[in-house]
Amino acid sequence: MFTGIVAAVGRIERRQALGDGFRLTVDAGPLDLADVAIGDSIAIQGACMTAVAVGAGHFEVEVSRESLGKTVGLDREGEVNLEKALRLSDRLGGHLVSGHVDGLGTVDRFEPVAESWLLQVRVPSELSRYFAYKGSATVNGVSLTVNSVTDTADGCLIAINLIPHTIAVTTLRHLAVGDRVNLEVDLIARYVERMLQGQDGEMLRRG
Numbered sequence: 001m002f003t004g005i006v007a008a009v010g011r012i013e014r015r016q017a018l019g020d021g022f023r024l025t026v027d028a029g030p031l032d033l034a035d036v037a038i039g040d041s042i043a044i045q046g047a048c049m050t051a052v053a054v055g056a057g058h059f060e061v062e063v064s065r066e067s068l069g070k071t072v073g074l075d076r077e078g079e080v081n082l083e084k085a086l087r088l089s090d091r092l093g094g095h096l097v098s099g100h101v102d103g104l105g106t107v108d109r110f111e112p113v114a115e116s117w118l119l120q121v122r123v124p125s126e127l128s129r130y131f132a133y134k135g136s137a138t139v140n141g142v143s144l145t146v147n148s149v150t151d152t153a154d155g156c157l158i159a160i161n162l163i164p165h166t167i168a169v170t171t172l173r174h175l176a177v178g179d180r181v182n183l184e185v186d187l188i189a190r191y192v193e194r195m196l197q198g199q200d201g202e203m204l205r206r207g
Helices: 065-070 164-169 187-206
Strands: 008-018 021-027 041-044 047-055 058-063 078-084 103-113 116-124 136-139 142-152 155-162 180-184
Touching: 021 065, 041 058, 103 155, 116 180, 136 155
Parallel strands: none
Antiparallel strands: 008 021, 008 078, 021 058, 041 047, 041 078, 047 058, 103 116, 103 180, 116 155, 136 142, 136 180, 142 155
16 A cells, blocks of 8 residues: 655666566665665556665565556556655555556646646546545645546546646656546445445345
């Protein structure tokens, strides 16, 4: 479990073929790995990965074809957002994030507005119902607040305001129109939907 508060920007510095996936070597940058052991979880661009090797300032993970097919940013060298798994004693600065990417969105607009940046992401139809005004969303591992939702024929458009600090300390600063991004929906919304489905089924059985 994570919070979506990026702890450091690291860099995928090497990838080796491993079956139909890859073994990645990640330079952790300023991320402190002193308390990270083999088997621990680290979110990379919002995707929960298991550390299979830990060294001085770097760690390695193995990424399956399944994960590569459902995410972006793990198949090439470059900067990545990093966050260690949440401890029960930690502050929950963002929101509860599982690190399981639900799907891919597409950057529709990304431009400065006054001192901040406007990020608009096109969300596919299968995920659009999970996004709500002032709700939480995770984009490339970053916990963000949705400022508006506009329904479209093929899903929805969500608008997010990025403060200068977020731009400075995450890889979101590299986004451009047309880029794909990893999306994770709010955990609570996922369970609410499941509970409502159960209620509908119970009502049908009683009816």
